[in-house]
Amino acid sequence: MENRFLITLEGLGALLAELKGMGRTLIGPVVRDGAIVYDEITGLRDLPAGWGDVQEAGRYRLEKRDDGALFAYNSSPMAWKRFLHPPALTLWKARRRDDGFRIESEAQAPPLHAFIGVRACDLRAIAIQDRVLMEDRFRDPHYAARRRDVFILAAQCAQAGNTCFCASMDSGPRATQGFDLALTELLHPEHRFLLEVGSEAGGRLLSRVPHQVAGEADWAAALQATENARAQMGRHVDTRNIKTLLYGNAEHPRWEETAQRCLACANCTMVCPTCFCTAIEDHTDLEGSEARRVRHWDSCFTSQFSHIHGGVVRAGIASRYRQWLTHKLASWQDQFGTLGCVGCGRCISWCPEGIDITEELAVIRAQDQNGAGEDA
């Protein structure tokens, strides 16, 4: 079966137009306020042609490129979870009546989305959130409703950023599943896209735009692109025995040292594509005749997150940073059977203090308190 095709730049434009014509809202990369963020796009012309990014711990800058590439940037400050697991959502309303009160669902049919340019790390992150929010004992109907019909056009990475480490987490750089279509942008000798079909819906869409079967040379060029990205990974993590390493180093002095720097601002969890925690707020109207239950993103870096009867459990910043990192890489495995980190590097770039999860892990491994990370 033929699975690899080529389309031109115009072909990509036609493909986006087809998706739009099917009633889908296209969400894709756009340049806004000095970063590439995901927002509604109308078509090809909104994509960040000729823009790349340079990322470091606590630093992000756009950089102009002279090749007109559309997908030559890396992790965006925004994760796709914004559109599947919204930052704020009214869950239901209750109205007082003579005989008690009545609950009114607030759920509205979510928009039919197409995601344009999803990277391998983020595909893995979506799969992880699927596991947490749909495939566990409690199913989040709001997530499920948004997730069910989304169309995913993935973009294979042809370069990696300084804060990327998907190769260490085995989530990239080459996406092999979780998409309807996956494109690899090829710039030479002419601007074109190699497309891999990942689902029936993807195949049907492709059949509606001009395309041709890709040759061996094109496929080799596409594989080379992701290999280049692999070679460029700016960060690395040694994941061997990482669960026992972290469990065995709960009292490591590094937690307190990092807490001197950590601002408990929660940016790392807001940008993380797998973090899923939310808090519930109840509101009433002034007459007390209507109540509203609202859910929004929360974070283990806030004090109220660990507030239970009697007080806050994680009062200090060290315990919050430890909770975050330990959940991502150790207790996540116990809870959901995978690592909770996909190596997108967002938490490194978007930490205002530049705290680097890979550096923290390296220090803890290098100063392993009791051989917890060693092979048994």
Next chain:
Amino acid sequence: MTLDRRPRLAVWKFASCDGCQLSLLDCEDELLAVADAIEIAHFPEASRRSVEGPYDLSLVEGSITTPRDLERIREIRGISRTLVTIGACATAGGIQALRNYADIKEYMSIVYAHPEYIDVLARATPIADHVPVDFELRGCPVNKQQLLEVVNAFLNGRPPAIPNYSVCLECKRRAAVCVMVAHGTPCLGPVTQAGCGAICPGFTRGCYGCFGPQDTPNTESLAQAWLRAGKSGAEVARVFHTFNCGAEPFASTGKRHDPNHQG
């Protein structure tokens, strides 16, 4: 004549600019609902009519700056079942607390022709320094929605949903691009309490800290980051010493880096 059983609200002013009270007046539509649900018994900014206390809910704006203020706040506490302070002046001393870092006599001699007529305390202080306060609503000025939320919560006997985490959570929820990371612009968001909806970062400006310190504010780490980025100690001090200069740890962090306070 039927007895008015609606809860009685009073609004009081101390040293302040009136901006927070104006937020209440600014609740145009909602105010009608407020007026239905509660009796606005004392609110000189809105009406000359004043009903005697006691009051179910007193909203207090402004800081304590004169000996007369001291007497008055005790009287008000005595006739208020619930007392909520609103705004940076009432909760932290306000911009006028900057004088706490200087010699008030010297200021008076510069500003007033006859300083001997001025009867003022050496320090501008928050209400909670003098009487028990049931809830402190932050902001310079307070956020209108939060103000309604607090009034509403007290009317309905539930805790107000006022978060005390950082502005960054609101900033990310509204999908603003971080100005510190993407532009190198200093921002007080990480150490400041949410409440405004991250207005300034939403317009690519750094946060000015209007809502005072969040509940776990690592101000020293942020100060060090700015020093590393080339800011001077005086600049760091100025950033921390604005509307919430009286609130810890903005107060001490600002002081620590102010060259005029060394030694």
